[in-house]
Amino acid sequence: MLDLYGVGAPEYAKEFAQFISSSPTSYHAVREIVSVLRTAGFREQDERSPWEGLDAGYVRRAGAVIAWQLPRKTEEITGFRIVGSHTDSPAFRLKPNPNSAAEGFSQANVEVYGGPLLNSWLNRDLGLAGVLVTEEGETRLVRTPPILTIPQTAPHLDRPANNTLPELSAQRDCHPIWALGREDVFDFLCARADLDPRKTVGFDIFTYDTQSPALFGGPAGTDFLSASRQDNLTSVFAALQAFVNLRAASPREDAPQCAGNDISVFAAFDHEEIGSASFSGAHGPFLRQVLKRISLSLGAHGDEQLVLLANSSCLSADAGHSVSPNKPHLHDPDHHPVLGAGPLLKINADQRYATESRGSALWHRACTLAGQRYQKFVSNNDVPCGSTIGPATARQLGIVTVDVGAPLLSMHSVREISSPADLLALAKILSAYYRGA
Known part of the structure; x- marks a missing residue:
């Protein structure tokens, strides 16, 4: 577990690089996630067995894993605070x-x-x-x-290949x-x-x-991180660090001190890159089933389960596009997010991203509590955006869902490029969200 308010961006990036190197596939990523959870005191729940009602537990399903931790006490306004990401890459x-x-x-x-x-x-x-x-x-x-x-x-x-892609x-x-x-x-x-x-x-x-991640650029050699699978291990790693940091007995004075009474959930799905329609993907029932079993373990039945969901929210964390200095015309002229200027709030009128006004305010509060800036991303009208697990989660659960993520260059390349400053900022913001922003 990293001390998010005691580590610098280069050090955070180096730890993240080790996570990438150990996670060549979604299955390996789950192994690494489970190792971190176990070290932090989480216990595994077998889906095929009666639910034990663990205060801090996790379920793994092939290349996906969902973990949760209960607050010290639940109240009528208790809900789930979920950060969703995905473990697979092209x-x-x-x-x-x-x-x-x-x-x-x-x-x-x-x-x-x-x-x-x-x-x-x-x-x-x-x-x-x-x-x-x-x-x-x-x-x-x-x-x-x-x-x-x-x-x-x-x-x-093949002479023409020398001049064209x-x-x-x-x-x-x-x-x-x-x-x-x-x-x-x-x-x-x-x-x-x-x-x-x-x-x-x-x-x-x-x-x-098989090439190792590389930290390079700028006078200090730490402006950029080049590595494979940053879409979407940037979000998986940040969410995991924010999630396990909740178990710190006494967070640093400069860390967010707001502590709510919500149930914190870490959800890392598989198969997002091919549509999420699988038993371990966000379009499947995995998250819904886990939330229901947690609700039942707390004694919530029928309408009480719906109240829990009505008080819930989800940050769908997935990497986004930084503007490229060589192709700025592909972005909206008034929205040019760049590396190093903060994570993205992703918005789309057709709900390819699930963000709406209430979710935007929730993200803003988390950024403010964490003391971090953020950027807004919206597509050029002539360049339609992709989608994320956000709309799937909103549709499955009917809860406020916000699409966010770290900006990247060369997304879906075998080597993607990020800014260590953005990676650490994302982890801090997700930590503030979990702590009740």
Whole structure:
């Protein structure tokens, strides 16, 4: 657990970089999250067992995890304070028949997961990571060193490619090589996990960038953090630090002192990059089921559960777009959020982001309590925005939901760029929200 008001932005970024390096997939991220929760005193609740009514507990479901902690006492105005994020990022996923070969090369047979910036994945040192499942249902995490690359065609063979970005075919051009001759990548993965490939019948395996995160830029060399999977581990890590900081026995004097009587919830979902429609995604019933079981453990039934929800709110924390100095025309002329000027409040008239006026005021209070500035993001009318888990959460639960997040450059690239100052500011604001802003 980091002392959010005793750590500097570069130190925070270095801790975050270690989290990224340990979390090449959503499954690995959950392992890291659970490690932090356990150290902070949280206990695991098995969904398949009767609810124990833990004061500080968590449930994990594949690449997702939800944790909660109860206040010292509940009141009639008690609700849930939820920070939602997601653990997955764009990448390539191994197909069911993972082996292919051509021209003397063994290749990994992959498909696109989410919306990666395909050209950024060329000529990179890539590894494979994810989960293997045996016929008995045992799951085993696996991770390789650099074993893959997607080679780009030399300009001597494709002259136009030297002057323009390549127009890539996801099937033909994004087919990584991993060995000479004929080798079996699945057997290689099973050997890494000490499993018999004949008894390993399921897998979710993804490519990941093996290059370590880098802190660089400016006179001090700390203006920027370059790393993979910052969309959306920036939010996962910030929310986790804010959440476990609630358990600090005596917060620093300069930390937010407001303490409410709400139930604090940390929710990190999987599959946001592909629409969240899964048993571990925000469109599924995972969060709703956990909140209901918490409510029942507190003796709330029927209308009382609806009262709890009516008093609740959610910050949907997902990375947003900084303006690029090379493409400023792609942003709204009157909204140019930049790296280093604070996290984003994300607004969209079509509710692609769930923010509305009450939520905007809630975010403003949290920023004020934390002593942090923020920026407003709205899309250029000719450049439609994406979406987040925010609208899904608002629709599932019917609670005030606000879309926020740290600004990034090169989003969905294999290397995304953030400002350490924004990352720490986001964690402080989420801490203030949890503390009752």
